[in-house]
Amino acid sequence: MTDLLEPSSLSADSHGHSDADHNSASPHDGAHHEHHGATGILNWLTSTDHKVIGMSYTITSVAMLVIGGAFAMVIRAQLVAPNNHLVNFSQYNELFTMHGSVMIYLFAGPFAFGALANFIVPIQIGAPDMAFPRLNALSYWLYLTGSITMLLGFFTAGGAANFGWVAYAPLSDIINSPGAGADLWIGALLLTGFSAIFTGVNLTATIFYLRAPGMTLFRMPIFTWNLLVTGILILLAFPVLTAGLIMLFCDRHFQTHIYTQHLGGVPVLWQHIFWFWGHPEVYILALPFFGMVTEIIPVFSKKPVFGYKGMVFATLTIAALSLGVWAHHMFTTGVVLLPFFSIMSLLIAVPTGIKIFNWIGTMWRGQIWFSTAMLMSIGFVVTFLIGGLTGIYLASPPLDFFAHDTYFVVAHFHSVVMALVLGGMAGLYYWAPKMTGYLLNERIGKFQFWLLFIGTQLLTFPQYVLGLQGMPRRIAQYILDPGWQTLNIWSSVGGFMIGFSTLLFVVNLWVSWKKYPAGDNPWDAHTLEWYTTSPPPHHNFYRLPQIRSERPTWDANHPDSKALVHGHNEDGAGH
Amino acid sequence: MRVEARILLLLGAFFGAMCVVYWFWGHEDAGSIMMLGGTLLGFLPGTYYYYWSRRMTPRPEDRSDATLEEGAGVIATFPGSSIxxxxxxxxxxxxxxxxxxxxxxxxxxxxxxxxxxxxxxxxxxxxxxx
The missing domain is CATH 1.10.287 (Helix Hairpins)
Known part of the structure; x- marks a missing residue:
């Protein structure tokens, strides 16, 4: 296998040597080599350790969440009153464009497949690092510089990009969007796009080639499964966006007329290309968060995950269908095959429903521990269900014609993405002890959960009603209507609650800093990352347990296996 | 390795079937070409893995009864750090x-x-x- 990997300095030994007791394999020689690298900022600049890179991704993406959230606060403040003048029309366009762009391109995606995945996936499969560590480091630098590039737009004369996060042609051409902010936006997505592609390559190669002996694909934790499928989806989708962006740049500066209305160009081609990336991107964002809660719910229910194989096949089915649904974003263009895209979109509800059923099945008759991570996970399931059900409405062309470009759509995808934020927070509370060696404060965490959960519903529910009443999205001012104002105020209160909950998370990091030592496995969790130290050593393991199920750490810690069994009482008797 | 190959081949086959249906039903170029790209992305690595999976003994990570000792030895080399x-x-x-x-x-x-x-x-x- 050596030839598949980057040849360089440090040889990592494999997963333990012969040992009389197979349950405690011998020390991991690779980890025995103490790592005498650079320290301080030079260590950060030169590290190829997936844990350092994962931590860098985590900090950067949470910073982007705060920045994107700040834009949202201004947007919600503007919409508190009709004909408000907190910001002007141009500033408002920049704000909603950059809010969407920062949240989708710079927070949700990189947090999902760059931050926790980078840190956790190699450890979950018993690998010493990602398959291509230097490529992994390059992914992070491209992501960081891409983020800076996009935000630089605010410091240019024309301001940041203002054509919406979807950059529809011809609005994004050089005549309608002449500023440098638009070009910086395109450049940023080129950088972050390559970053994502390299991460997709790395995840797939790592999972295919670096699993520990006995860690067959169908013993991998669901989080790792979901990241494998996410990696494949990244490789399917992101190159299309990158190619589309290069063509957009050529249209803007080299008069290629690919998306223009004259000289043979086709503006709607941009929508095809953008959404061919954009809808798989929804699953690229969602699947890692599905994986996070699928790790958390069994641990805090003291049960194995219900329907392991069903979960895997549901994930693969979502990936398969995701490539055939892109034009449900384009129903109102009048030039797409409505029945095909409607059927394919409705079909995705089936595997997603299986997942929700399995999450509930895992909790059913479990000994539920309502930790912050578990509360966030339950909040995720409820909120994602609301987002998913309203998505079924929008997959139906007649209903979509009615609700398209209204606040109903805004509410639908905010239910979805706020569910992902809940899932991401669950992941942070669950894995922070492994990443840092210290637990986060549970009391603050639970307060944060209730603010975030209630705030999310308060944000979106009025928006569903506003959308059905006809309020269009992306408007800086609305008509003087008492009904609309009341609903917008409620929605803004929800938005501010979410903003406050994010600040509370930052406060929690500060309050809990090196305060509550976690130990190796504070949750009595199941998977391999909880077998090693917190934080794990260089190359991750001193020793590994024998892998005989999808729960190797549980097997090692509970040789008599006192797990609750599905459909049985606590004492194991059937009923 | 065989399961990895099957996943990619099945995804490629599904994308291919979707592509054929879409082309004959919708006659739309851009989407059909992009779905053809997806089909190739499933089949190119999928056939490579399938070819090798038939010519190699299952790796320790492919076998549910493999012991840690079977994976002993140097599995890879990793760069310690790099600027x-x-x-x-x-x-x-x-x-x-x-x-x-x-x-x-x-x-x-x-x-x-x-x-x-x-x-x-x-x-x-x-x-x-x-």
């Missing part, structure tokens, strides 16, 4: 900024990229920093 990913990233950053702020920025940008590529290659041959 070149950072330099390559900075080179790409300057090159992208040159599209907006002036072509002159591409000179240090491309220079950094070349330096990083040569440096990373030499580092691979030499062994890098522990």
């Amino acid at each position: 070149f990913p950072f330099l390559l990233g900075m080179g790409a950053f300057l090159s992208v900024l040159s599209m907006v702020f002036g072509v002159w920025l591409a000179i240090p940008g491309v220079g950094l990229i070349l330096w990083a590529l040569l440096g990373a290659t030499a580092e691979s041959r030499r062994g890098g920093v522990h």
